[in-house]
Amino acid sequence: MKARAFSYVCPATVAEALDAFAAAGSEASFIAGGQSLVPALALRLQAPECLVDIGRIAELRGISQDGEWLRLGALTRHVEVHDHPLIAACAPLLALAAPFVAHPAIRNRGTLGGSIALADPASEFPAMMLAVAAEMEIAGPAGRRRVPATDFFQDLYQTAIEPGELLVAIHIPVARPGHRCAFDEFARRRGDYAIVGCGVMLALPADVVNEARIAFLSVGSTPLRARAAEAALNGRPLDAAAIRDAQAALASDLDPADDEQVPAAMRLHLARVLLGRLLGKIAAAA
């Protein structure tokens, strides 16, 4: 378990980081918490010639609220998402998902930006970006831009971040008092990557669902939004019939593949059970 040799730089600002990356050519890799990259290096699944460590860049840290938006620096650690009062108040779905992210030791080191930039379809936070309608702030040689989550995740481990660009922050609309959310996932063994996971966020003004956003992990090559299921709910009371329709609609939202763990039909079944339970939980609490 030894990585191929690489060089290492540790810039102090975003601009320096972008320069360092550009100077190294295409064989560089940014490293933040290292919880995915370091094992990948050790297993030689990746062999960059240069690591650009962004861990000391102050601008990438911190959680702050600015009016309707919550800003999370890319270096926000999973444990901060788990514990921070602003997250609990303004983005409660992330707080619900955080305990499911790996194990405490990994949550102490791993970063939110790293997880989202890697875009593992089996990870909790990338999928939850869809449910909370987050926007990713990306810095590059040409300046900065913001990309909505729905455009951000493009294919397996493929995001809107171009080579040489750096994810610097995540912006999330502050949840309003009428918003409800729920998260759960299912793994054969505790702490494993989920076979299926699901996060739900919706508003329930006057007991009628609107703005339903349902996001799944581990059911495809990217985090997925279940738009047909959302449509089955929007504008209706959150009753048993609506929940059944949303569960049924998943057939057109999700098209999982057979894999070593479970057959595709089983995965769809599990997704339906999870969604039904989450919606039932929200309805019961309402």
Place this chain on the structure above:
Amino acid sequence: MSPEIRLSTTPAHARHGSSIGQPLTRRDGALKVTGGARYAADNHPEGMVHAVLATSSIARGRVTFLDLDAAKAHPGVLAVMTPANRPPLAEDPDAKLHPFMFRLDLLQNDLVRYAGQPIAVVIAETLEAATEGAALLAPRYETLPARVGLDGDTPFIPAAVGIGNPAEVRIGDVEAGLAGAATRIEAVYETPAQYHNAMEPHAIVAAWDGDALSIDTPSQALAMAQGRIAGLFGIAPDNIHIRSPFLGGGFGSKGFITGPQALGILAARMVGRPVKLVLRREQMYGPVGHRAPTRQRLRLGVGRDGTLTALGHHAKTTSSTYDDFFEPAADVAHTLYASPAIATSHEAVRIDTGTPLFMRAPGEATGSIALESAIDETAWACGMDPLAFRLKNYAEVEPISGKPFSSKALRECYAQGAERFGWSRRPFAPRQMRDEDGLLVGWGMGTATFPALMFQAEARAVLKRDGTGVMESGTHDMGQGAWTAFAQIAADALGLDMARTEFRAGTSDLPDAGIAGGSAHTATAGMAIHHAGAAVIARLADLATGDARSPLFGAGNAGVVARDGRLFRRGDESRSESYGDILARAGLGEIDARGTSAADPDAQASYAMHAHGAVFAEVKVDPDLGQIRATRLVGAFAAGRVINSRLVRSQYYGGMIWGVSFALHEQAVADPRSGRILNANLGEYHIPVNADVPALEALIVEEHDPHVNALGIKGVGEIGVTGTAGAVANAVWHATGRRCRRFPIRLDDLLTGR
């Protein structure tokens, strides 16, 4: 009559103040938790360099190209060992001189016979450079289609299964028994390939000095390792010094010196410097043995009264194309249940895999989950409680041989386990119980069994004038607590307390302690220690009783008892003398004696010898998700005398956890096209984590066995796996009403009924 036998009739444990039986904590525990215990790979002799294996990514074919130039050009790389330049060996690695000798892949040619086979070794100044050098070899192959799995080739009947067991055994007429039965069950069960995956991978640090070889490597059988290496390298066994004070688990995979360990020795010879070679986790899935998959067909017939009329157990398994080891899965049916007709048979296919080998309860583990499932199915079909059915068919003598058991407290195991578990409250039908969260709850049971074996061992005992004693036997501590249990036996054998007894173990220059395998280490080496102690006490007693100045003069050997560093005249406690005084008067600094042990052929011929147990399991199943959690396990085991109940319970716990793993988690998946193991890591090869391990209880059921050996010890290392796996599977049926016959049980099996 030898002094050993005479003294063993008043065994140490029967005397006052015995160390045997005390639940001592591990003597090496503090070393291990502080990192002070030195495992093989912790050794770094001066000038040591590193070797890394390059392994085959195909399962069958030939290596046609290795980029030697690229590897050699990498800074720090010292040499690349291939079939073209590998130092010569004195013995063909493909020679098989006896059944305990397994063929090794030591770069004897360019042929590939399984995925993960070593095809080159890169030696470099640093581990990083050797790793990079191995990656740079970028091998090319001529690839032949891989033969994979139980249907990978044409089956045949092996000449023998396990070590020398007949492939087919029968008593009575199974077909007639089935024909005349009121109830018949026929079912097919499948178990997957499993890999030992000891926490510590196989590792070796080897250093040559002329023809003398010094080795740090984990071994479950030091003397066998010494002999094998001596043969391969053409040097005298005495010229090989192996240190193996601690093993980070073995489970059978460190019973024989493996190919990678021998390659480490070859690498050291090639570069003339000490070499360290450590397998990476994924390299453990090929050249160091595994448990072969099985497909087992069980046929049971039962009369109207609920007694078995026939028991047929047929097992198909796999082995490698180049060596013979056949998992003796069906043999478990020989001993457990009374039946007038029993037939066991085996068939096998040869596939492109590393040779399967002994893995914790080889045969018993695979056979038990099938047999215990089938017994459960049969009990249900007969309308009988599974425990009542087992008691109805209780074997009073060993069914296959008709021999009486040397001891068998299985009834007590059933009773105590059932009582503790609350079995009497079990509803007969499945799918009757739910917990407060709506989860389905099921209760199942299984019978555990493992033979009580004895191998051969030797020990040397020393008594010193300062009142201390030394016991030497090259025993093997795999984590099971050998350092502690043998020291307890040694202290009693020497008539000393633990503090004045030095126990030396774990190196090959000590007397041969046999094999830490077959659950027989404590019995075998323990008896050698017991006899060595008796022999040295006999010498001491001769000195005292023959000396007119001793208070023991004239007592005669049989009239002396050793206790607490003194010899006492039997029946007259007022007459005694300390070991030190006896030796001092004789002008001796110390005296020593040796003891040996082996199975008693007369006892073996007269009695069937087995440990037994009963395991009760509770599982909870989510009715929508199929998620299975084992929530409670109670095992009750009878395995003769218990030297240290704390260590014995740990062995039972470990076995029971393995049983849960067998039923619900563990499986190596081979790619049907390439023959590669797809999940050759601990992330995807599932073993239970702490959160998966239920509340465990292991009850020690008292059993006195006067026949297995003088100490009355049976083995406890493997039995826990058996019984447990079936109990969990039966509990899943009881929870859900679904009978899963393919292991591990998957959640989709429960939901889709595959």
